[in-house]
Amino acid sequence: MPTALELIGDALSELGVLAAGETVSASDGQLGLRKLNALIDQWKTKRLMIYTVTQTTKTLSSGTQAYTVGSGGDVNIDRPLFLDRVTYKDTSLSTPSEIPLELLEAQGWQNIVIKSQAAVFPSKVYYNPTFPLGTLSFWPVQSSATVQANIYHPAAVGELAATSTSVSVPPGYRRMIVKNLAVDLAPSFGRQAPAELVRAAAGSMDSVQARNFPVLELHHEFQGGHGNYDIDTDE
Numbered sequence: 001m002p003t004a005l006e007l008i009g010d011a012l013s014e015l016g017v018l019a020a021g022e023t024v025s026a027s028d029g030q031l032g033l034r035k036l037n038a039l040i041d042q043w044k045t046k047r048l049m050i051y052t053v054t055q056t057t058k059t060l061s062s063g064t065q066a067y068t069v070g071s072g073g074d075v076n077i078d079r080p081l082f083l084d085r086v087t088y089k090d091t092s093l094s095t096p097s098e099i100p101l102e103l104l105e106a107q108g109w110q111n112i113v114i115k116s117q118a119a120v121f122p123s124k125v126y127y128n129p130t131f132p133l134g135t136l137s138f139w140p141v142q143s144s145a146t147v148q149a150n151i152y153h154p155a156a157v158g159e160l161a162a163t164s165t166s167v168s169v170p171p172g173y174r175r176m177i178v179k180n181l182a183v184d185l186a187p188s189f190g191r192q193a194p195a196e197l198v199r200a201a202a203g204s205m206d207s208v209q210a211r212n213f214p215v216l217e218l219h220h221e222f223q224g225g226h227g228n229y230d231i232d233t234d235e
Contacts, residue, residue: 005163008032014182048209069134176204
């Protein structure tokens with residue numbers, strides 16, 4: 001498992017700033033760390049750069065519609081920019097089913113005229129990625145006190161605290177980090193990233209994004225129901 005400093009050193013080697021056997025200076029290491037964390041921060045905005053989805057549960061309070069999401073919020077997680085899906089369970093049942101909620105966009109939430117409408121259980125949810133805490137709103141407002149929401153949110157690579165921090169990432173990410181960090185560092189060292197390095201950086205990112213692309217199950221309607229689609233027979 002490499003450290004942040006080792007990844008920075010590899011990136012500088014790609015640029016020819018470091019020769020074989022040379023070590024990264026303290027000042028260059030801190031510059032590289034800032035650039036690396038800036039890359040990681042940018043990748044958090046891209047769904048296809050995020051390799052895993054985490055489930056977080058939250059017991060909803062009767063009559064409460066909105067919950068803050070983020071560090072120190074009602075849902076105490078790293079504030080996500082977007083959610084994959086939200087479901088709920090009625091925990092009063094011995095074997096509760098997980099019921100999906102319709103995940104609304106901003107327009108869908110705005111179209112709800114009576115937002116305070118109440119019901120036993122919610123059917124829709126809207127996530128507004130406000131800052132520093134996001135806002136998760138359920139509709140109708142549940143009257144049940146036994147509703148447990150299951151929030152599925154992409155979990156991005158975290159920023160690195162120091163150059164000595166170990167970096168644990170899935171296959172493909174290490175090369176992507178090194179190549180793209182080298183491209184980002186080039187102007188700071190008076191270099192122009194070679195065209196082959198720029199292509200390699202883009203290609204490594206494409207590979208990661210292709211692996212993170214969600215696999216969708218296709219359905220089609222027939223005889224009033226739904227069935228699996230066979231790509232070979234077009235049926």
